[in-house]
Amino acid sequence: MNQQANVVKVDGDQLRIEDVVSIARKATHIQLTDEALHRVRASRAMVERMVSQQQVVYGITTGFGKFSDVMIHDEDVSKLQENLIMSHACGMGDPYAVEVVRAMMALRINALAKGYSGIREETLLQLVELCNRGVHPIIPQQGSLGASGDLAPLAHMVLVMLGKGEALVNGKRLSGKEALSEVGLSPIRLEAKEGLALINGTQAMTAQLCLALYDSRVLLESAELIAAMTIEALRGIPKAFDPQLHLVRPHPGQQESAKRLLQHLSGSKRTTAQGELRVQDPYSLRCLPQVHGATRDTLEYVWTTVTRECNSVTDNPILFTETGDVISGGNFHGQPMAFAADFLAIAIAELANISERRTERLVNPQLSGLPGFLTENGGLHSGFMITQYVAASIVSENKVLCHPASVDSIPSSANQEDHVSMGTTSARKLRTIVSNVSKVLAIEYLAAAQAIDFGSGDLGTGTARAYEQLRRVIPRLHEDREMHPDLVKAEELIQQGTLAFVTE
Structure with a gap:
C-alpha cells in the first residue's frame, strides 16, 4: 500500500494492517487510485444494464434473505436499498470506539474499490469523505451474527451517508444530517445494489x-x-x-x-x-x-x-x-x-x-x-x-x-x-x-x-x-x-x- 504524507492510496488489493491502524488512530486520509475508480465505474455499468434489462438478480431486482424470491418493480429499486439500510440498522449496546469505526470504514472502502460490488463512484466517494472529514457514525456493538457479514453494524455506518442516524464530529454527537452539514457534505440517495454493497461484508469483525x-x-x-x-x-x-x-x-x-x-x-x-x-x-x-x-x-x-x-x-x-x-x-x-x-x-x-x-x-x-x-x-x-x-x-x-x-x-x-x-x-x-x-x-x-x-x-x-x-x-x-x-x-x-x- 502506498502511504505518503498522511494519505493511504487505496486500490483494493494492497491494504496492510498497518495502513488500517494508521487510518483508524492517526486520522490518515484515504485516496482512491485511478485504477480502482475505473473498476468501480465498470462494475456500476454492469448493474445499470441489468436493471434496464429487468434481469432477475438477488438484491438488485429481488428482496433479501428469505424474501429473495420476491420480485421488485423498477420504480421501487431505489426504495428497496434505502429500506434495507433502515431495517437493518437495529444494533444494540454501547457504540464502537472511533478507531473501530474508522477501521471499518477504511476496510469497506477498500473492498468496494476492488470493483466487484456495483456501487456508484459518487457513493463510494461519499464514504471516503466521511472518513477523511472526521464524520464517525455511531455504531452499536451488538447485533452481528457474522453472516451475512456484519449487516447491522454496517447499516448504522451507511445511515449517516443518507443523513440519518447519528455521528461524532470533533467529539460532538450530532444527527446524521447535522454531521454531514458540519463538514460540508449532503445526504445521498442509494440506487440499485448500493445498500447491499455497503453492508454485506465482514468489516466490523475484521476492523x-x-x-x-x-x-x-x-x-x-x-x-x-x-x-x-x-x-x-x-x-x-x-x-x-x-x-x-x-x-x-x-x-x-x-x-x-x-x-x-x-x-x-x-x-x-x-x-x-x-x-x-x-x-x-x-x-x-x-x-x-x-x-x-x-x-x-x-x-x-x-x-x-x-x-x-x-x-x-x-x-x-x-x-x-x-x-x-x-x-x-x-x-x-x-x-x-x-x-x-x-x-x-x-x-x-x-x-x-x-x-x-x-x-x-x-x-x-x-x-x-x-x-x-x-x-x-x-x-x-x-x-x-x-x-x-x-x-x-x-x-x-x-x-x-x-x-x-x-x-x-x-x-x-x-x-x-x-x-x-x-x-x-x-x-x-x-x-x-x-x-x-x-x-x-x-x-x-x-x-x-x-x-x-x-x-x-x-x-x-x-x-x-x-x-x-x-x-x-x-x-x-x-x-x-x-x-x-x-x-x-x-x-x-x-x-x-x-x-x-x-x-x-
Missing part, C-alpha cells in the same frame, strides 16, 4: 481484528522484554535460550523468541550459569521460548489471514465485469475471521497466564529469595501483595473470555441463513482480552523493576533500557502508596510500544 493484531504484536515484544527483567530479578539461567536447543525443535516463533530473550539479556551480570544456583529454572522462565514462540507463530498465521481478508471481496452477489457473470455465493460468511479471532484470543491470553505466574514468583519470598511482596518493611507495608491478586483476577477473566464464540451457530432469517460464524463476537471479546493482557504485563513490569532494585550488577542491553524507561516515570516503592496510578503509567508505556522497540 477489530486489525487493531487487536497490531496491539498483540506490541504486547508480545513487550512481554519478552519484561520477562527478561524477571529472569534477572530471579537470577535465572539464560542457557535455556541457547540456539542449539531450539534448532532441534525448529518452530520459527520459538527460535525467534529465544533469540530476542538472549538479545535483551546480553551483557547482564544478574543471570546465572546452569548449576550455579540451580540446575533448572521453573517453567515460567525456562519455557518462555516455547510459550511465547507459540503465540508468535499464531500471530503470524492470523496476520496473514486477516491481511488476506482486508483485500477480499465479501459482498453478495459478486459482479464479474470481464465475464459478465453475476454469482450469488457466501463470501460474506465470517468463519475465517471467527476462527482467527478465537485462535489469537487463546494465544495472546497465554502471555498473561505465564506473566502472572512470574509475578507470583517475584512476590513470593519462598520462591524468589527476595523480601516478601517486594517491600522493605513487611507487615507494616503490604507492598505488591494485592497487585498479584489483580493479575490473578484478570487472567481468570480472560479464561472465560477465551471460550471460542466460533463453536456456536444459530439459525436466522426463517432458516435461510442456517449457519453463522459469530465472528464479530469473537473479535469483540478478543479486544477485551488484549486490553486485559496489557494490564497483567504492567503488573509484572512494575514488580520486576522493584525486584531488580533489591539486587546489584549490570542489567542486560535491553532490560537496562526497559528499567530506565519505567523509572523515569515511576519511582521505586519504599513504602505503601496508591498503586493504581503507577500501574496505569506502566500500562501506557507498554501500549505506546515503548518496550516493543527498545532494543531495536
Whole structure:
C-alpha cells in the first residue's frame, strides 16, 4: 500500500494492517487510485444494464434473505436499498470506539474499490469523505451474527451517508444530517445494489481484528522484554535460550523468541550459569521460548489471514465485469475471521497466564529469595501483595473470555441463513482480552523493576533500557502508596510500544 504524507492510496488489493491502524488512530486520509475508480465505474455499468434489462438478480431486482424470491418493480429499486439500510440498522449496546469505526470504514472502502460490488463512484466517494472529514457514525456493538457479514453494524455506518442516524464530529454527537452539514457534505440517495454493497461484508469483525493484531504484536515484544527483567530479578539461567536447543525443535516463533530473550539479556551480570544456583529454572522462565514462540507463530498465521481478508471481496452477489457473470455465493460468511479471532484470543491470553505466574514468583519470598511482596518493611507495608491478586483476577477473566464464540451457530432469517460464524463476537471479546493482557504485563513490569532494585550488577542491553524507561516515570516503592496510578503509567508505556522497540 502506498502511504505518503498522511494519505493511504487505496486500490483494493494492497491494504496492510498497518495502513488500517494508521487510518483508524492517526486520522490518515484515504485516496482512491485511478485504477480502482475505473473498476468501480465498470462494475456500476454492469448493474445499470441489468436493471434496464429487468434481469432477475438477488438484491438488485429481488428482496433479501428469505424474501429473495420476491420480485421488485423498477420504480421501487431505489426504495428497496434505502429500506434495507433502515431495517437493518437495529444494533444494540454501547457504540464502537472511533478507531473501530474508522477501521471499518477504511476496510469497506477498500473492498468496494476492488470493483466487484456495483456501487456508484459518487457513493463510494461519499464514504471516503466521511472518513477523511472526521464524520464517525455511531455504531452499536451488538447485533452481528457474522453472516451475512456484519449487516447491522454496517447499516448504522451507511445511515449517516443518507443523513440519518447519528455521528461524532470533533467529539460532538450530532444527527446524521447535522454531521454531514458540519463538514460540508449532503445526504445521498442509494440506487440499485448500493445498500447491499455497503453492508454485506465482514468489516466490523475484521476492523477489530486489525487493531487487536497490531496491539498483540506490541504486547508480545513487550512481554519478552519484561520477562527478561524477571529472569534477572530471579537470577535465572539464560542457557535455556541457547540456539542449539531450539534448532532441534525448529518452530520459527520459538527460535525467534529465544533469540530476542538472549538479545535483551546480553551483557547482564544478574543471570546465572546452569548449576550455579540451580540446575533448572521453573517453567515460567525456562519455557518462555516455547510459550511465547507459540503465540508468535499464531500471530503470524492470523496476520496473514486477516491481511488476506482486508483485500477480499465479501459482498453478495459478486459482479464479474470481464465475464459478465453475476454469482450469488457466501463470501460474506465470517468463519475465517471467527476462527482467527478465537485462535489469537487463546494465544495472546497465554502471555498473561505465564506473566502472572512470574509475578507470583517475584512476590513470593519462598520462591524468589527476595523480601516478601517486594517491600522493605513487611507487615507494616503490604507492598505488591494485592497487585498479584489483580493479575490473578484478570487472567481468570480472560479464561472465560477465551471460550471460542466460533463453536456456536444459530439459525436466522426463517432458516435461510442456517449457519453463522459469530465472528464479530469473537473479535469483540478478543479486544477485551488484549486490553486485559496489557494490564497483567504492567503488573509484572512494575514488580520486576522493584525486584531488580533489591539486587546489584549490570542489567542486560535491553532490560537496562526497559528499567530506565519505567523509572523515569515511576519511582521505586519504599513504602505503601496508591498503586493504581503507577500501574496505569506502566500500562501506557507498554501500549505506546515503548518496550516493543527498545532494543531495536
